[in-house]
Amino acid sequence: MKFNLLMAGLLSGAALMTTTALPTLAVELHFVSGSTGDDLAFYAEEFKKFTASTGDTVTIVPMPSSTTDQFAQYKLWLAAGNSDIDVYQTDVIWAPQLADQFVDLTAAAKDVVKDHFPSIVASQTVNGKLVALPAFTDAGVLYYRKDLLAKYKQPVPKTWDEMAKTAKIVQDGERAAGNKDIWGYVFQGNAYEGLTCDALEWVKSYGGGQIVEPDGSISINNPKAVAAIEQAKTWINTISPPGVLAYQEEESRGVWQTGNAVFMRNWPYAYSLGNGADSKVKGLFDVSALPSGPGGTPAATLGGWNIAVSKYSKNPDAAIKLALFISSTEFQKDRAVTRSALPTIAALYDDPDVVKAQPIVPNMKNAFLNAVARPSRGAGIKYNEVSSDFWSAVHDTLSGNGSAAANLETLEAKLTELKGAGW
Ligand code: GLC
Numbered sequence: 021m022k023f024n025l026l027m028a029g030l031l032s033g034a035a036l037m038t039t040t041a042l043p044t045l046a047v048e049l050h051f052v053s054g055s056t057g058d059d060l061a062f063y064a065e066e067f068k069k070f071t072a073s074t075g076d077t078v079t080i081v082p083m084p085s086s087t088t089d090q091f092a093q094y095k096l097w098l099a100a101g102n103s104d105i106d107v108y109q110t111d112v113i114w115a116p117q118l119a120d121q122f123v124d125l126t127a128a129a130k131d132v133v134k135d136h137f138p139s140i141v142a143s144q145t146v147n148g149k150l151v152a153l154p155a156f157t158d159a160g161v162l163y164y165r166k167d168l169l170a171k172y173k174q175p176v177p178k179t180w181d182e183m184a185k186t187a188k189i190v191q192d193g194e195r196a197a198g199n200k201d202i203w204g205y206v207f208q209g210n211a212y213e214g215l216t217c218d219a220l221e222w223v224k225s226y227g228g229g230q231i232v233e234p235d236g237s238i239s240i241n242n243p244k245a246v247a248a249i250e251q252a253k254t255w256i257n258t259i260s261p262p263g264v265l266a267y268q269e270e271e272s273r274g275v276w277q278t279g280n281a282v283f284m285r286n287w288p289y290a291y292s293l294g295n296g297a298d299s300k301v302k303g304l305f306d307v308s309a310l311p312s313g314p315g316g317t318p319a320a321t322l323g324g325w326n327i328a329v330s331k332y333s334k335n336p337d338a339a340i341k342l343a344l345f346i347s348s349t350e351f352q353k354d355r356a357v358t359r360s361a362l363p364t365i366a367a368l369y370d371d372p373d374v375v376k377a378q379p380i381v382p383n384m385k386n387a388f389l390n391a392v393a394r395p396s397r398g399a400g401i402k403y404n405e406v407s408s409d410f411w412s413a414v415h416d417t418l419s420g421n422g423s424a425a426a427n428l429e430t431l432e433a434k435l436t437e438l439k440g441a442g443w
Contacts, residue, residue: 204259
């Protein structure tokens with residue numbers, strides 16, 4: 021900081037001799053983001069380019085990878101008017117809840133907003149205010165071990181039933197052959213937002229709706245949703261380790277990457293990491309759409325992350341530049357090529373470097389475009405409570421605390437009370 025001020029002082033002195041425009045002082049920005057995989061190392065590398073072109077430095081404030089934990093912390097900071105953080109990486113579901121705390125980016129992004137998928141821009145627009153700029157998008161996907169399916173002559177499963185049967189066949193066979201640690205299926209079973217994502221996929225793929233429908237009606241208490249969650253319960257301790265009830269994305273990936281799972285539900289980021297030099301499953305796996313329920317169609321939950329500027333930032337202009345930088349085509353291309361992240365810019369899905377480095381990216385375009393959104397728009401500022409009531413009901417069921425039917429009935433009553441006269 022001292023150095024920057026000194027430099028700026030020297031520069032402004034020099035500038036005064038030649039021009040009347042005063043150069044702006046270099047600033048130190050603080051950027052906060054959850055850490056999943058090696059995201060933060062990636063950010064640190066990219067920010068060197070930002071500093072080289074603007075002179076502004078960026079300090080990364082690391083957070084846990086759980087979006088639920090991040091949200092709780094950010095709400096506290098923002099409610100207290102914290103000016104220490106300038107730029108936030110925000111989950112796609114947060115825009116309506118945090119809209120008042122962030123700067124409107126409409127004017128700053130007017131030349132680039134057309135490059136991004138309109139649905140994502142719409143998800144970040146609240147009452148005409150552009151709350152955050154898209155950074156990357158996400159959709160749930162099934163990872164499977166090509167080598168093990170070939171060994172046991174099993175096809176890639178299309179239904180949850182097939183998935184569970186194949187998982188059991190391969191798990192039993194591999195254990196008998198000496199791999200005592202292998203499991204059939206790992207997913208995100210912890211009581212947090214990730215379980216909302218996974219369970220929404222089960223329910224939707226059974227034709228059981230999306231918890232709260234776009235028209236605001238509460239649909240979750242229905243027989244298809246009950247059947248979907250009861251089916252997931254049968255996996256616990258048969259094809260899924262009991263510990264899965266505490267797994268988030270990274271724990272699932274840990275089991276998967278040590279070669280101890282036949283199938284995994286995760287987001288695209290696990291693709292590049294699974295093919296990394298230190299991964300035991302490098303080159304041994306592929307991805308497909310998640311399975312569906314009886315008579316249903318596959319469903320992937322829509323995820324994704326965006327970049328917002330705090331309205332309490334003392335350096336909003338520099339912070340907006342940083343947000344534009346992270347959202348830019350160049351940055352998104354680097355993230356797609358090295359991290360298999362799905363761009364929010366349509367043109368990048370056909371980019372030859374992206375296609376070559378991470379074939380999952382072009383293959384995921386349709387999955388993402390058809391992904392099911394969580395009811396964060398319908399439930400507005402009450403979304404976090406809707407989601408936590410939902411994941412609690414699901415987690416209770418998976419843990420053996422009450423049947424899905426009883427837990428969804430209680431959930432419906434809670435959501436009805438929460439909704440009150442309207443969302
Ligand atoms: C991924 C998704 C995000 C979601 C989270 C749940 O990071 O991109 O939208 O909320 O997973 O764990």
